[in-house]
Each structure stands twice: as C-alpha cells, then as structure tokens.
Amino acid sequence: MRKALESIGLTEGECQVYEALVCLGVSSTGSIVKKASISSSKVYEVLQRLMQKGLVSFIIKNGVRYYDATPPERLLDFLEEKRAEITASEMLVKKTIPEIRLKRDSDEHASTIVYTGKQGPKIVLHEILEAGKKGLPNFGFGTDADPYVEHFPQVLTQFIKEASKYKFKTRLIFAKGFTSPNIKAEIRYLPMEYFPPVRTMMYGNKVAIINFSKPITTIIMESAEIADSYKKHFAVLWKIARKK
Numbered sequence: 001m002r003k004a005l006e007s008i009g010l011t012e013g014e015c016q017v018y019e020a021l022v023c024l025g026v027s028s029t030g031s032i033v034k035k036a037s038i039s040s041s042k043v044y045e046v047l048q049r050l051m052q053k054g055l056v057s058f059i060i061k062n063g064v065r066y067y068d069a070t071p072p073e074r075l076l077d078f079l080e081e082k083r084a085e086i087t088a089s090e091m092l093v094k095k096t097i098p099e100i101r102l103k104r105d106s107d108e109h110a111s112t113i114v115y116t117g118k119q120g121p122k123i124v125l126h127e128i129l130e131a132g133k134k135g136l137p138n139f140g141f142g143t144d145a146d147p148y149v150e151h152f153p154q155v156l157t158q159f160i161k162e163a164s165k166y167k168f169k170t171r172l173i174f175a176k177g178f179t180s181p182n183i184k185a186e187i188r189y190l191p192m193e194y195f196p197p198v199r200t201m202m203y204g205n206k207v208a209i210i211n212f213s214k215p216i217t218t219i220i221m222e223s224a225e226i227a228d229s230y231k232k233h234f235a236v237l238w239k240i241a242r243k244k
Contacts, residue, residue: 008079013038013046018055021069026059028066053078111222120218121152124201124208125159127220131203132168138203139234144175144192146182147199147212160184173234173241188241202230 001022005015013036020036021027029047033040047067050056054074058067115123125148128138148156160182163170170185175192199210205224211217221227 004075008075009082011046011049013042014050014053014055017043017046018050018069021056021067026066026068028064032067113220115218115220116215118151118216120216120220121148121210121212122155124210124218124220125155127206127208128201128203129159129162129166131206132163132166132170134204135168136204137169137171138201139171139231139238140199140201141173141234141237142196142198142200142209143212144195145178146172146174146180147210149181151212151216156181171234171238173237176242188238188243190237190241194237200230202227202234 001019002015005018010018016036016038017032020032024031024035027035029040029043032038032047033043036043038046047056047058051058055070055078056067057070058065060066131138146156163182164184167184170182172180172182172185172187174180174187174189175195176189178189180187197211197213199212201208201210205222205227207221207223207227207230209219209221
C-alpha cells in the first residue's frame with residue numbers, strides 16, 4: 001500500500017495518516033495520532049491536505065470531528081486529476097517554448113551547462129534521441145562499462161526502444177568483457193586501461209561528459225569546434241578498438 005501511495009505523490013505523513021484511517025475506520029484525531037505515529041500538531045495539516053485531494057472525509061458527532069478514508073477508488077480519481085493537470089501543463093509549456101526559444105536566440109547564453117544529480121544523464125539521453133530523430137549519429141566512450149545499466153536501467157531500456165524506431169547510428173566503445181544491452185549499436189572494445197572514470201558522448205554539436213560518482217555531475221558543451229575535436233579523438237580510438 002505504501003509503495004502505491006508514494007507513487008501517486010503522497011508525502012510520508014499523508015501515507016501514514018491514510019494507512020491509519022484504512023485500518024481504523026472512522027476515527028478521532030487522537031486515535032489517528034497514535035496509530036500513524038504522527039505529532040498532534042501536524043495531524044490537522046495532513047488531514048486537510050488529504051481532504052483537498054479527496055482521499056479523506058469527516059463527520060461531526062457531538063461537536064467532535066471524526067475522519068475516515070474515502071472509498072479506495074478515489075485514489076484512481078485523484079490520479080486521473082493529476083494526469084489531466086499534467087496534460088494541461090504540457091500543452092501550456094509547448095505553447096510557451098517558441099517564446100522562450102525566441103528570447104534565448106536573441107540573447108547570449110552559456111554554451112556549457114552543468115547539471116548535478118540524476119536528471120543530467122537522463123537529459124543527455126533525451127538530447128541524443130532528439131538529435132537521432134534529425135538523422136544525427138552519436139558516439140560514446142569512457143568508463144569500463146555502461147553506468148546507465150547500473151543507475152538507470154529502465155531509462156536506458158526505454159531509450160534503446162525509442163532509438164530502434166529511428167534507426168540512427170550509434171557507436172560505443174567499452175572495455176573487454178562488458179556486454180551492452182544496446183544491441184542496435186555498433187560496439188567495439190579496448191583494454192580497461194584506456195578508459196577514464198567518466199562517460200563521454202557526442203551528438204550533433206554537443207559533447208556530454210558524465211561523472212557517475214556521487215553526486216552525479218553532467219557537463220554538456222555545445223560547440224561545433226569542440227564536438228569535432230572529440231569526434232576525431234573517438235575516431236582514433238575506434239580504429240584501434242576490436243569488435244570482440
């Protein structure tokens with residue numbers, strides 16, 4: 001139950017209170033506080049949020065409020081409302097992108113972007129897909145294996161699935177002994193001593209360097225000159241690398 005509640009965006013406190021009400025049924029705040037192991041000062045705020053989400057209702061008996069979880073189907077209704085909100089937000093953002101792009105094109109912006117955290121590597125895969133849709137190839141080397149397999153297996157699986165649709169060229173270099181799940185890519189191998197501790201990928205005019213050590217740091221450089229230099233370096237490694 002906890003995993004399902006967390007997956008739809010409920011906070012830890014909201015999960016605790018909702019679960020308590022599912023077990024207790026119609027209850028006073030005192031019973032909820034005891035069952036949910038939550039402070040009495042916090043329980044009213046959490047209950048209010050759950051009521052706004054439509055997941056908790058209340059009745060008044062002898063001037064005292066008693067709370068109860070609404071029917072479990074309301075969880076799906078709540079999820080549907082979130083989906084509708086996301087769809088509306090997506091439409092609004094899509095309308096705004098041309099305006100943002102116009103402003104960015106008219107001003108000077110950094111050609112190097114640094115991301116800290118898990119979003120960076122995901123953004124790189126997204127950008128590679130966007131480049132691939134335009135027919136641009138991508139190349140990658142560095143690290144003895146593929147850190148995406150360890151850190152983002154589901155994201156990588158979805159990326160490979162999407163990449164297969166557009167059939168753009170992917171060339172990757174790994175250390176001997178590693179088997180990549182990307183069966184659509186051209187892969188060659190080098191001895192482990194050739195590999196730095198960061199992953200480097202090139203696509204279009206961009207070079208992405210990802211350090212998967214904590215905290216994960218991603219650097220994306222946009223420069224035709226820099227990208228061309230990295231691609232030439234990759235070409236040298238590709239010539240001396242072996243297919244097995």
